[in-house]
Amino acid sequence: MxxxxxxxxxxxxxxxxxxxxxxxxxxxxxxxxxxxxxxxxxxxxxxxxxxxxxxxGFVNTHCHLELSHLKDKIAQGNGLVNFVKEIITIRRNGEVEADAIAAAEKADQEMYDNGIVAVGDIANTDVSLAIKAKSKLYYHTFVEVLGFLPDKANEIFDNALQLLQKFKPAPASITPHAPYSVSKELFKLIKKHSDANNNLISMHNQECEDENKFYRYKLGNFNELYEFLGVDISHFKPQARNSIQSIIPLLTSNQDILLVHNTCTNLKDIYFIKRFDRNIHWCFCPNANLYIEKRLPKINLFLDQGFNITLGTDSLASNTRLCILNEMRTIQQKFPAITLEKLVQWGTLNGAEFLGIAGEIxxxxxxxxxxxxxxxxxxxxxxxxxxxxxxxx
Missing domain, CATH: 2.30.40.10 (Urease, subunit C, domain 1)
Structure with a gap:
């Protein structure tokens, strides 16, 4: 003892x-x-x-282990669209898988050393597979799907199912990337799968104001992003609503859903969500928001709304450290009325409850x-x- x-x-x-x-x-x-x-x-x-x-021990509900090799490679403060374009450009130029694996192994150890015991991790590839199998940490892998072209939905979803099977029987599920990157048809396939299976959801939400502009008016920098990608988005029509209001009906009511970042989520969005029978949790990654957008979510709006709040680090592509205490520090500096006791709850029990492991940690x-x-x-x-x-x- x-x-x-x-x-x-x-x-x-x-x-x-x-x-x-x-x-x-x-x-x-x-x-x-x-x-x-x-x-x-x-x-x-x-x-x-x-x-x-x-x-x-801390619970990190949002991380991208496979992006760890991008540490210090993407400029800070240039906005989400430029951040995404830089990641795509690096990937187009070819990644060395050995470098990605070595960096992910180091990041896994960094989280362990910083007192993290469980992680909700986003995966687009199987780079993290062997690392998770031997890690001291508990991982739930969110196999992320992206695809804004309706006619590609079935192909993309089938590929996600194949990647999901690689991570099984360890905890894993299929999840949409973000409202701006998933077609309505693909959302429907994820919902059908989630309604029939145990399939925890974690989705990026309203990381920048351009996301809301795109959904409301089909304006802003996301048009430039899709031009950069060579993707025809003529099928998409302005929704006259913010992104989360537009897609919440497309999400399952059968699973817990983590909305991550929420940098530009407002009180109307929160009240709108309350009208729907959805099991919503919120995750804040403040240091990544400062790194990418140079702004923080209005976290005070989410207090006392009856939702479960958790904390994440995002990736080393958008953060200098994978440390939940560092996220707490940033929140308390900006929102000093939020107590240490509450922050510890967000960084421990609340995250465990979302991941379904509160019986152990x-x-x-x-x-x-x-x-x-x-x-x-x-x-x-x-x-x-x-x-x-x-x-x-």
Missing amino acids: KSFKADYVFPVYADPIKNGIVTVDDAGKIISVTDNPSAAGVKPGDIENLNGIICP GSLQAGKTPGLNLISGLDGFKITPDTKVKRLI
Whole structure:
């Protein structure tokens, strides 16, 4: 057994415990969480005393492991459309698979070192397959489909099914990339599959204002993107609504759905979604939003709306680090009223609940194996530039 005592323990499912003690067995399974050494069944001399807060391991609900080799290769602040064009250009020029695999392996280890225990990861290829098979982290792979041409929908979906089978029997599902990159016909195929199978959904949503302009008026930079791709979008008609309002009826009511980024989601969008019987969760990746668009979502709009909120890192193509604590730091700097306790819940239990693994991780409860993190260098309960995370188990 190992016992750790800290200034506070955040069980997440319950109130913080001052001078809390967490005892685990050799496999990392929690035996007890208490403020009473005798109740922990250990002698005071056998307890490791730490300065800071102990919390469960972090859950990163949005990452692109296979893009890790693009770190520092894409300029910051040029907007989403230019970001996408740069990724496409790099891929057209040819990737060295060995480089992509080596970078993904390093990124997997980085997440482990930063106290992450579970990841919702986007895949367009099988580059990450072997890495996930031997990783210490839990992965749910979202096989992402893209295709805006209606007559290509069946072919694209069949290819996604083939890639999905490569990742099975590990947790995996088919998911749409984004409203601007998936045709109505392809959305319908994903919905049919989701209605009949266990198929968790994770979709990029409203990362930039051009996405809403495109859906409302068929204006903005996405026209330039499709011209760059050589794709004829004459079939697409303006919807007179923001993107998420336009496609929410095309999404399944049978699965949990994670909407990721939400940089330009407004209160009308949120209220519109509430009118539909959809199991919506939100994921924020603030450092990627700053990297690409130089702006953050209006996170305060999402508070107290009855939705589950989670955190993600996006990829090293759009972020300098794969660290959930760093995402929390950015949110608290911009939205200081959001408490550390709430941020820890977003970065642990809420993510575990979306991924369907809250029975094992996400909170400090006897019988669970959630991993243990020590957060130190805080100013009270405020995250500072000196705040760090250390994996304890």
